Amino acid sequence: MAAPTNTSYISSQLRHLIYYNLDNDLIGNALFLSGRLHAVEPRSPDAIHLLALSHLRLGRLKAAYDYTxxxxxxxxxxxxxxxxxxxxxxxxRYGDGIAALERSRGLWGARNHWNKHSETQRKHIPDAAVVNCLLGKLWRAHGDVKKAVEYYVACLKLNPFMWDAFLELCDTGAVLKTENIFKMTPEMQAYLGSTENSKNGYEGLLPEEHLPSEVNNIMTPSNDLFNPSSRPNIEVRPDVGGSFSFSRLTGGVPSSNTHSLEAETPTSNLINQDDDVMMGDAAPAPSQRYGDSEPPQAPIRKTRTLQTFVSEHGLEAPKMRPISTRGRLKASSESNDAEPARTQPLAHNHKRTISGHVAQPSTSANNDPTAAPQRRSVRLFNQIRPSASKTSIPTISRDPEPKERREIKKVRATGTKGRSAASTVGRVVSGNRNPREGAERDIKEARPPSVVPPAMVLPTVQKSQPHIPEVSLEKEALHWLLDLFVKLGSGYFFLGRYQCQQAINAYMSIPASQRETPWVLAQLGKAHYERSAYTEAGEVFTRVRKIEPSRMEDMEIYSTVLWHLKNDMELAYLSHELIDADRLSPQAWCTIGNSFSLQREHDQAVKCFKRATQLDPKFAYAFTLQGHEHIANEEYDKALFAYRCAISADNRHYNGWYGLGRCYERLGKYDIAEKHYKSASQINPTNAVLVVCIGVVFEKMNKARQALVNYSHACELDPLSALARFKKARVLMALRHSTEALIELKVLKDIAPDEANVHFMLGRLYKLMNEKALAIRHFTVAINLDPKAAQYIKEAMESMDDEDDGYDDGTGS
Structure with missing residues (x-):
């Protein structure tokens, strides 16, 4: 079978089939058809793009890389x-991707597809917000967090609903204000404002002063939405952001600075092609793009002039050369001053009566050189007109000047309310009568061929009705979504900075319908986990499991919560459920590892955690759990390697820094342990345990006063922390601050009344204060609570008369 000489129709049909399969997630079919398209057009960049896109969605990264x-x-x-x-x-290969996007900046810098995707409309080429988000990910993976933050900021300035960019920005540790991110952008305000204008009879073009300039989208220190005063050293990039095709958002004519027209997804099969994809490149001439294919047809103009409108209804267009030309130009004008400009000269100079005679002109009409003599069609119309019903002939006013003024007011009033101004002007130009009289007469009498039919009147009446409620509802919906994103973003930001109570308050302020969703509940569970409220965290994660039993994300945190609660049965059941749902999920293997760890089978737990890291080499938490198991086996070298891998996967993973400090503390390298503990505390400054660890290191380095400062700070962070108060009381006893130590121990006794060490410390303190009766009492309680430590406690009771100048409890705790 010989190939047709013109392949443009074949290419168009193949593109439609490819997009059909891509939209229906039939990627294999799309790949096959993309291969056929690439064979038809081997040099077409659009065909290469579709072929590579199919490979990318199938996970064939190297093939997509090679083709593009x-x-x-x-x-x-x-x-x-x-x-x-x-x-x-x-x-x-982060550098290659960054270089490619930077070289093509001229093709995406001015694109904005916000509010351009729907059930019947697609944009297959990314816009500036999407590309900036990808550049941020590339720079962050490349190791340049500062550049990544810049691009994330640029992305969110263009489209605040880019949630992925916001999450990445929070994960970098940037200081920001969520209320300054999730707010109405200039594009949204322009869209809503233009919608109101279009409902009032305008074509939706924005005034020049309402278009945001390119400078507004540059991230400068004075224009930083997130932290205006704390980022003075950010490199200013004048090419970040850029202007956009705002008129395309509002339905107007595209601006001249855009690189290509952006069309909707075509609905026909052969003629129209996807302009969005066809214009994805530098757009050479159609004859140069494809060898022997015909150039695509020009798009149909949406602006309908008076002449086209009349000719479609079988009417004869007016032949007054000066008037018709000026009328068509003014009918297509969209400025606010267009309405009086287009109606005034017509009403004063060329308004005709039903008999075809020109009405008495005003003073200014005598100087108008555009006045035309009576047309032949009007004279013929006058010969036919007497056969009509007498009731349809209006009485001609003897004083035409006031009537003309009334008609001008009617035309202006109609023009300011809706789109009916254009059709009203058309009637005046073509010699028709008053719109209201004509509408009444059209219902009563049969029309001659030169009169506008009723079909032109009814749509005009419908268009003249303003739809302000629709605009207000759309604005209300946008404000509601932005407010929801502010609360969600605030909760995630607070949780990323480990301000757990603020995060919980932010999430609880969300409407119940949004709060009872798996993602929000999982964030609440993580917030409770970070503040060591394991019971509350377990309850929240249980609700998550009921709503979404197949959820894998954050289940490693739930398994750790169950580990802390010593709930081995629930933990084993969870591990079986997750492994049955997805055997290739790293969260499932972390859950199994925690189950083995709770049963003190550390070697089996290490194998499970290693399997999780094999499935996801960037899963920092699995490396951390693996390090904990190595410490339990006293394999400190392997633990150090695991913790370093965790930090390499996520530099802000404070558990990895904590694990390194713990290893060096066990090895006796207290100065190195102190540095790693401080690094962890800088990432998570609200964690009292990390501050206690720093104090312990100082205490082992015989720096009791520095240890006391850290213990006091830990008690401020968590007043209910038994560990912090216990360590603080010990240091106070060592420094001979007996009164302060007694206060701390009394509070600690109320927090943990069944803790043997607390009563043992109280016995020693009363011994130092020479209150032997109280000392013996608390020593006896300690023996009853912990019989295994009876030997140490009895030795302390027997040495009641000896002077005790130390503060060591003898238990090593």
């Missing part, structure tokens, strides 16, 4: 550059 490399490196096709950068992110 040439077009992406040259920066001539945005779709190829974006697929290439995504493949580079997965292949860890």
């Amino acid at each position: 490399r040439d077009k992406a490196v040259r920066g001539i096709h945005l779709g190829c550059a974006y697929v290439f950068a995504q493949a580079c992110l997965g292949l860890e």
Whole structure:
């Protein structure tokens, strides 16, 4: 079978089939059809883009990389550059992806597709917000957090609903204000404002002063939405952000600075092609793009002039040369001053009566050179007109001047309310009568061929009705969504900075319907876990499991909560459920490892944690759990390696820094342990346990006063922390601050009344204060609570008369 000479129709049909399969998640079919399209157009960058996109969605990163490399490196096709950068992110070739997106900046810097995706409309080429988000991910993976923050900021300024960029920005540790992120952007305000204008009879073009300039989208120290005063050293990039095709958002004519027209997804099969994809490259001439294919047809103009409108209804357009030209130009004008400008000269100079004679002109009409003599069609109309019903002939006013003024007021009033102004002006130009009289007469009498039919009147009446409630509802919906994102973002930001109570308050302020969702409940559970409220965290995660039994995310935290609660049965049941749901999930293997750890089978637990890290090499928490098991086996070298891998996967994973400090503390390297504990505390400054660990290191370095400062700070962070108060009381006893130590121990006794060490410390303190009766009493309680430590307690009771100048409890605790 010979191939047709013109392949444009074949290519168009193949594109429709490819997008059909991509939208229905039939990626294998899309890949096969993309291969056919690439065979038809081997040099087409659009065909390469679709072929590489299919490979990318199938997880074939190297194939997507190879196909798009040439077009992406040259920066001539945005779709190829974006697929290439995504493949580079997965292949860890971050520099190549960054370079490709930067070279193609001219193709995406001015794109904005916010509010351009719907059930019947798609944009297959990314816009500036999406590309900035990808650049932020590439820079962060490349190790340059500062650059990543810049691009995340630029992304959120363009589209605050880019939740992925916000999460990444919070994970970098940047200081920000969520209320300054999730707010109405200039594009949203312009869209809503233009919608109101279009409902009032305008075409939706924005005034020039309402268009945000390119300077507004540059992240400068004075224009930083997140932290205006604390980031003075950010490199200013004048090419970050940029202006956008705002008129495309509002339905107007595209601005001249855009690189290509952005069309909706085509609905026909052969003629129209996807302009969004076709314009994804540098857009050479159609004849140069494809060898022997015909150039695509020009898009149909949406602006309908008066002449086209009349001719479609079988009417004869007016032949007054000066008037018709000016009328068509003014009918397409969209400025606020267009309404009086288009109606005034017509009403004063060219308004005709039903008989075809020109009404008496005003003073200014005599000087108008555009006045035309009576047309032949009007004279013929006058000969036919007497056969009509007499009731349809209006009485001609003897004083035409007031009537003309009334007609001008009617035309202006109609023009300010809706789109009916254009059709009203058309009637005046074509010699028709007053709109209200004409509408009444159209119902009563049969129309001659030159009169506007009723079909033109009814749509005009409908368009003239303003739809302000729709605009207000849309604005209300946007404000509601932004407010929801502020609360969700505040909770995530507070949790990222380990301000757990503020995070819980933010999440609890969310409406109940949104709060009872798996993601929000999981965040609440993590907040309770970080503040060591394991019972509350377990209850929240139980609700998560009921709502979404197949959820894998955050289940490693739930397994750790069960480990702390010593609930081995529930932990074993959870591990079986997760491994049955997805055997390749690292969270499932972490859960199994925690189950083995709770049963003190540390070697089996290490194997499970290693399996989790094999499935996801960036899973920092699995490396940390693996290190904990190595410490339990006293394998400190292996533990150090595991903790270093955790920090390499996530530099802000404070558990990895804590594990390193713990290893060096066990090895007796207290100065190195102190540095690692402080690094962990800087990431999580609200964790009292980390501050206690720093105090313990100082105490072992015989720096009792520095240890006391850290213990006091830990008690301020967590007043109910028994460990912090116990350590503080010991240091106070060593420093001979008996009164202060007694106060701390009394509080500690109320917090942990069944703790043997607390009563033992009280006995020793009363011994130092020479209150032997109270000392013997608390020593006796300690023996009853912990019979295993009876030997140490009896030795302290027997040495009641000896002077005790130390503070060691003898238990090593």
